[in-house]
Amino acid sequence: MTTEASRGHFSSRIGFIMAAAGSAVGLGNVWGFPTKVAENGGAAFILMYLAMVFVLAFPMLVAELTIGRYGQGNPVTSLRRVWRNNRFAPIVFGALALLAASLILSFYSIVAGWLVAFAAEPLATAVGADGLAAWLTEFSQPRNVIMTLLFSLMTIWVVSKGVADGIEKWSTRLMPILFVLFAGMIIYILMQEGAMDGLRVYLVPDFSHLNGRLIVDAMGQAFFSLSLGVGSMMVYGSYLKKDINLPKVATQVAIIDTSVAFAAGLLIIPAMFVAKHNGVEIFNAAGELISSGDLVFQVLPSMFHTMGSSGPVIAVVFFVLMVIAALTSSISILEVPVACAQDELGMSRQASSWLIGLLIAVASVVICLNFGALFGLVIDISTVYMQPLLGIIWAVVVGWVWHRNELLKELQQGNPEIADGWFWKIWPWYVRFICPVAIVAVMFVSIS
Ligand code: TRP
Helix, strand or coil: CCCCCCCCCCCCHHHHHHHHHHHHCCHHHHHHHHHHHHHCCCHHHHHHHHHHHHHHHHHHHHHHHHHHHHHCCCHHHHHHHHCCCCCCHHHHHHHHHHHHHHHHHHHHHHHHHHHHHHHHHHHHHHCCCHHHHHHHHCCCHHHHHHHHHHHHHHHHHHHHHCHHHHHHHHHHHHHHHHHHHHHHHHHHHHCCCCHHHHHHHHHCCCHHHCCHHHHHHHHHHHHHHCCCCCCHHHHHHHCCCCCCCHHHHHHHHHHHHHHHHHHHHHHHHHHHHHHHHCCCCCECCCCCECCCCCHHHHHHHHHHHCCHHHHHHHHHHHHHHHHHHHHHHHHHHHHHHHHHHHHHHCCCHHHHHHHHHHHHHHHHHHHHHCHHHHHHHHHHHHHHHHHHHHHHHHHHHHHHHCCHHHHHHHHHCCCHHHHHCHHHHHHHHHHHHHHHHHHHHHHHHHHC
């Protein structure tokens, strides 16, 4: 087992925030969130989502980071340190987290592969390779498999490089560029004809859409977007120095993540209506917004086409940055089983990155080859059910298993006054009672 001294650490607080925000900001924000907003009729979903982030996901984010920093490791190792008198629970629940992480990465790489394809398409068009350009943007098994494998290799490569060198460097440099580009694109789209209709759908809530499915979708989306449940944040927490104020960095990460999701919706939903104005079909026969998984991939290219000669350039920059955003997330997922193999089995980072990364890539290929049957199913199992269930487990660990004094001691290291503040008065009690009950209640609502 590695000791604390020999583990990699983030070299700065800002480096950690960028890396954790890099984990949180990804396809969940730019693909998942706008798709779910469209599916659930707009602003009502956003309100429910905001409630879920701050009422449920944020306290769980603090919980996961705290367990990770205290336990100094992957879910199995960390649980073992916290749950000392139980030999089986850490292995069973830790393994469940690893399984969920692997399932999530297997579908994540497929969607990210589409981004790679869309980043390459304008280049293919520019050099006159029209056949290739069409192949890249049309849904097909060979394209899905090849692009998925390409993206999986990128993930494995970065993870095999380690913490400060790979993960931190990439996240810190590239995240800010993404924010600026987003701002520019939002301004552009809001100036187009039709955008205001989209803005209305996005911002004016229609509560007739409120139903069980919307509520459970909002919770799942909040857990997914903050990378909760499977141990991503736990492992990142374990690379965090002891003098960092955990509730504070968690707040910053949650705010960054939510802002990016909101910005992505502010871009995509109006862009749908601009596309409609330009003759693209965005409503189905029943008058509902078309919201299949490739919504984003239809709407954005049609926006770039309206941009004249700068369109292809902006398209390339945008999709490349999206691939990078996806990469800073996917590495935080692969990092979970890799850290576990290192800590528990004593494998080298190199070997475990390649072995586990390739196994998950095989799973991705299996999903590609049985897309209709497996893609949605794997997403549902891992994000709608496993993530919240694992959330309950972490809440129980922090609220019931872990001794309150030790919990306080861990949090005090980066925040000596915490015992006197409101956070400590509310949070432990909150994670103990409210979080598990609320998660169970939401899941119950979705089933009934
Ligand atoms: N949160 C990331 C996104 O929004 C994806 C992600 C990274 C994730 N690590 C995770 C999702 C762990 C669930 C669990 O794209």
